[in-house]
Amino acid sequence: MxxxxxxxxYLEIELNSERWHxxxxxxxxxxxxxxxxxGLLVYDRDPREIHAPILDETKYxxxxxxxxxxxxxxxxxxxxxxxxxxxxxxxxxxxxxxxxELDIDKLKQRHLAKEGQ
Amino acid sequence: xxENLNDQEKSILQKFxxxxxxxxxPDPEIMDNHKLAPESAAETRALAxxxxxxxxxxxxxxxxxxxxxxxxxxxxxxxxxxxxWGDLISxxxxxxxxxxxxxxxxxxxxxxxxxxxxxxxxxxWMKEPTVGVRPGDIFxxxxxxxxxxHNTDQSVIIPVFHExxxxxxxxxMVHEGENGATEPGGMxxxxxxxxxxxxxxxxxxxxENYTFRKDLMTFLQNSVREPKLQLEGMKSKLYAAMRMESRxxxxxxxxxxxxxxxxLRRTLTSTAEEVRRRLRDWPDGTIRQNVFPDGTLRExxxxxxxxxxxxxxxxxxxxxxxxxxxxxxxANNTVLASCKGMxxxxxxxxxxxxxPRNQAVFEPMTVITDANSALNxxxxxxxxxxxxxxxxxxxxxxxxxxxxxxxxxxxxxDVVSGWYNMIVTFIYGxxxxxxxxxxNLCADLNGMGGGARATRDGEHSIAPIFAPMxxxxxQELIEEETPIMxxxxxxxxxxxxxxxxxxxxxxxxxxxxxxxxxLWGFMCCSIGSKFxxxxxxxxxxxxxxxxxxxxxxxxxxxxxKDRRELLRFSVEEIMNERPFKDASYSTxxxxxxxxxxxxxxxxxxxxxxxxxxxxxxxxxxxxxVDDYRDGLISKRTVEQIYHVRIDEARKAANxxxxxxxxxxxxxxxxxxxxxxxxxxxxxxxxxxxAHLPFYGSWNDPKLIYRGTPTDTCxxxxxxxVMMPDPKDVRIAQLEAKLAQQEKV
Numbered sequence: 001m002x003x004x005x006x007x008x009x010y011l012e013i014e015l016n017s018e019r020w021h022x023x024x025x026x027x028x029x030x031x032x033x034x035x036x037x038x039g040l041l042v043y044d045r046d047p048r049e050i051h052a053p054i055l056d057e058t059k060y061x062x063x064x065x066x067x068x069x070x071x072x073x074x075x076x077x078x079x080x081x082x083x084x085x086x087x088x089x090x091x092x093x094x095x096x097x098x099x100x101e102l103d104i105d106k107l108k109q110r111h112l113a114k115e116g117q
Numbered sequence: 118x119x120e121n122l123n124d125q126e127k128s129i130l131q132k133f134x135x136x137x138x139x140x141x142x143p144d145p146e147i148m149d150n151h152k153l154a155p156e157s158a159a160e161t162r163a164l165a166x167x168x169x170x171x172x173x174x175x176x177x178x179x180x181x182x183x184x185x186x187x188x189x190x191x192x193x194x195x196x197x198x199x200x201x202w203g204d205l206i207s208x209x210x211x212x213x214x215x216x217x218x219x220x221x222x223x224x225x226x227x228x229x230x231x232x233x234x235x236x237x238x239x240x241x242w243m244k245e246p247t248v249g250v251r252p253g254d255i256f257x258x259x260x261x262x263x264x265x266x267h268n269t270d271q272s273v274i275i276p277v278f279h280e281x282x283x284x285x286x287x288x289x290m291v292h293e294g295e296n297g298a299t300e301p302g303g304m305x306x307x308x309x310x311x312x313x314x315x316x317x318x319x320x321x322x323x324x325e326n327y328t329f330r331k332d333l334m335t336f337l338q339n340s341v342r343e344p345k346l347q348l349e350g351m352k353s354k355l356y357a358a359m360r361m362e363s364r365x366x367x368x369x370x371x372x373x374x375x376x377x378x379x380x381l382r383r384t385l386t387s388t389a390e391e392v393r394r395r396l397r398d399w400p401d402g403t404i405r406q407n408v409f410p411d412g413t414l415r416e417x418x419x420x421x422x423x424x425x426x427x428x429x430x431x432x433x434x435x436x437x438x439x440x441x442x443x444x445x446x447x448a449n450n451t452v453l454a455s456c457k458g459m460x461x462x463x464x465x466x467x468x469x470x471x472x473p474r475n476q477a478v479f480e481p482m483t484v485i486t487d488a489n490s491a492l493n494x495x496x497x498x499x500x501x502x503x504x505x506x507x508x509x510x511x512x513x514x515x516x517x518x519x520x521x522x523x524x525x526x527x528x529x530x531d532v533v534s535g536w537y538n539m540i541v542t543f544i545y546g547x548x549x550x551x552x553x554x555x556x557n558l559c560a561d562l563n564g565m566g567g568g569a570r571a572t573r574d575g576e577h578s579i580a581p582i583f584a585p586m587x588x589x590x591x592q593e594l595i596e597e598e599t600p601i602m603x604x605x606x607x608x609x610x611x612x613x614x615x616x617x618x619x620x621x622x623x624x625x626x627x628x629x630x631x632x633x634x635x636l637w638g639f640m641c642c643s644i645g646s647k648f649x650x651x652x653x654x655x656x657x658x659x660x661x662x663x664x665x666x667x668x669x670x671x672x673x674x675x676x677x678k679d680r681r682e683l684l685r686f687s688v689e690e691i692m693n694e695r696p697f698k699d700a701s702y703s704t705x706x707x708x709x710x711x712x713x714x715x716x717x718x719x720x721x722x723x724x725x726x727x728x729x730x731x732x733x734x735x736x737x738x739x740x741x742v743d744d745y746r747d748g749l750i751s752k753r754t755v756e757q758i759y760h761v762r763i764d765e766a767r768k769a770a771n772x773x774x775x776x777x778x779x780x781x782x783x784x785x786x787x788x789x790x791x792x793x794x795x796x797x798x799x800x801x802x803x804x805x806x807a808h809l810p811f812y813g814s815w816n817d818p819k820l821i822y823r824g825t826p827t828d829t830c831x832x833x834x835x836x837x838v839m840m841p842d843p844k845d846v847r848i849a850q851l852e853a854k855l856a857q858q859e860k861v
Contacts, residue, residue: 007524009655009731041790044800050758051661054612055692055704062664062704067647069808070419077790082783084656084732089649091409091419091809093802095816100520102402
């Protein structure tokens with residue numbers, strides 16, 4: 001009987017240990033009561049590497065690529081398998097977002113009670 | 118009221134105050150409340166005698182069919198592009214003013230807004246001797262401050278009586294387009310106050326005995342650029358409302374009055390109950406999401422919209438405190454009720470499209486904002502372009518919802534990534550080839566790229582975020598009515614993709630010009646030229662950024678007369694190859710105020726993509742190759758984004774090489790990525806960078822930045838921002854340049 005609840009495509013919570021896990025490789029990421037991002041690798045990517053300029057940068061101010069002085073892509077990877085679990089489009093230096101903060105007690109109550117555990 | 122007055126004096130004073138209100142402005146008691154009205158005595162009586170679920174279902178379907186029928190009537194009869202292509206809604210309100218049922222298609226965010234003007238009519242006009250509400254009366258409204266999206270939308274509402282008793286209201290709302298604003302087309306991004314935004318109609322009576330008053334009609338026609346459209350739009354909405362009235366009377370004849378009253382009321386309460394039931398299935402907790410609109414349409418600035426969405430038991434709280442302040446002389450501000458409407462759209466269309474279309478879908482939800490902020494602006498701030506802030510607020514909610522929905526057991530739809538959220542099209546004004554003065558918009562804004570889903574790719578240019586069943590319009594019809602020619606009307610753009618395990622749907626590019634008009638202007642109104650407006654989910658990437666491109670000082674009709682080889686079919690080719698020798702080529706952000714156009718000049722826009730879903734390295738290599746073969750992505754994207762290797766001889770993915778390339782990329786990520794704590798140390802700054810014109814909170818939601826790291830205000834005492842005229846800014850820049858040259 002599974003005690004893991006899938007929260008996103010790549011994240012699940014192991015209810016008994018109250019830990020975030022990577023769904024791709026099972027890696028134990030962080031406490032489920034904390035920001036899962038604290039257990040991931042983080043990279044500041046120039047957005048032009050993803051959204052490449054379509055127009056000639058030498059000729060035009062706006063090129064279809066984000067302005068790297070306004071926008072960065074902050075990428076979060078599983079340290080074990082390298083899966084990109086999440087990303088954020090942020091202005092440079094902007095505080096990272098604690099995006100998922102679940103009520104773990106309620107989550108356990110619901111799923112474990114349902115499973116008769 | 119003075120404390121030392123006796124009861125009689127207090128009563129006289131109260132009567133005097135009630136009878137001498139100087140101005141019936143938007144009523145906070147109505148505008149701040151999106152909840153259902155209490156059950157009336159008549160509804161209680163009706164529910165006591167008519168409560169069979171199957172019978173109620175029959176009545177509900179009859180009324181729903183009436184809504185859909187009237188929707189079709191307006192769509193067929195309407196003259197405005199918005200009407201023709203589905204940017205409307207029709208519905209039935211209870212006698213207390215709650216919208217109980219509306220058409221299945223159309224602009225569903227109206228569903229959570231239209232109760233406000235009806236409730237205003239009930240509260241203020243029912244007993245007002247100079248107005249009154251009687252059978253055959255016709256009311257009209259458009260001002261967002263009394264409950265609407267923006268004042269280019271006009272509504273017509275009629276009361277329905279049975280044996281002398283008011284039993285409900287019927288009506289329709291349409292994006293009419295023209296409304297006499299400072300710029301044609303009803304959405305003036307140049308507006309610096311509400312008084313630049315054209316007609317500002319609080320709910321008022323425009324007709325009796327099912328007939329419009331000629332004097333008021335003349336006044337309204339005299340206030341807009343398209344008098345014929347004004348008349349025609351009002352008539353089509355009235356006929357739709359009257360058809361619904363007939364259908365309701367038929368339902369009363371067939372099932373009885375109690376059946377109709379009970380069905381309308383029960384539809385609302387059972388919808389709210391069902392939403393609460395579904396919310397209980399979501400995990401409790403808080404999801405946070407930021408989005409960053411990058412302009413006011415007159416200049417590039419960076420706004421922060423901050424959402425903390427808390428789900429607790431059976432309620433959802435959407436807390437936007439800490440978001441950007443209002444701009445008191447820019448039109449990108451949102452009236453809170455409009456914001457609620459747009460947020461409701463997420464649930465009506467993208468989460469629970471199976472529910473009845475009514476305001477009760479949003480009943481279990483609460484929206485919290487700072488007063489005088491971009492999402493809850495004051496009455497003195499213009500709001501014609503509120504889409505520039507409330508569309509991004511929708512996106513924040515749309516990106517947050519999957520993080521609660523994914524683990525839920527019940528899903529009415531798939532989990533979906535960010536839908537492209539901007540209205541990329543041309544608004545126009547001028548003289549047509551038929552010598553008619555017009556102002557409106559091209560309905561191809563309805564072709565936003567769909568977000569990727571948990572199970573499949575997003576659709577290309579499929580539907581706008583605000584209307585599930587709207588269309589983009591036929592270019593041939595546009596050319597019959599206006600001098601706009603789309604050299605390239607709707608062609609998807611290569612690499613315009615929200616990359617991911619499943620990719621977002623592509624948006625299209627359009628290359629427009631003008632022919633056979635002596636006076637014609639274009640404007641456009643989108644953001645996202647420096648900072649993407651739409652993001653992906655679960656590791657998927659978002660949209661790119663989109664410029665307005667122009668080719669001026671050219672007449673392409675002359676240039677290409679004998680040289681068809683000059684024709685190019687993409688913005689990329691035209692702008693990079695520059696086929697017209699003496700023309701000037703330029704790019705801009707997508708907020709262009711009305712600009713006069715000479716025949717044969719090119720204006721080019723691109724719809725953006727929906728967000729991607731999941732890690733790009735998990736995309737099926739064969740799907741990458743399909744996209745490459747279809748011309749949707751370049752070789753660069755194949756190799757550098759998806760890390761797929763193609764066997765050119767077989768025109769198929771080389772699975773072995775792809776696996777190796779992807780493994781190498783995973784290894785690279787592990788090398789490049791820093792542990793969280795270490796990264797934060799080198800990344801986070803105390804204030805916004807000095808080079809960014811940043812508006813909103815940074816690390817403390819209670820402290821709001823107003824454009825520079827040193828100009829701040831408390832969130833609970835938000836000070837609206839006044840922007841300089843961009844022309845003055847440009848003049849100052851040029852003068853400084855000139856002064857510099859003179860020194861040399």
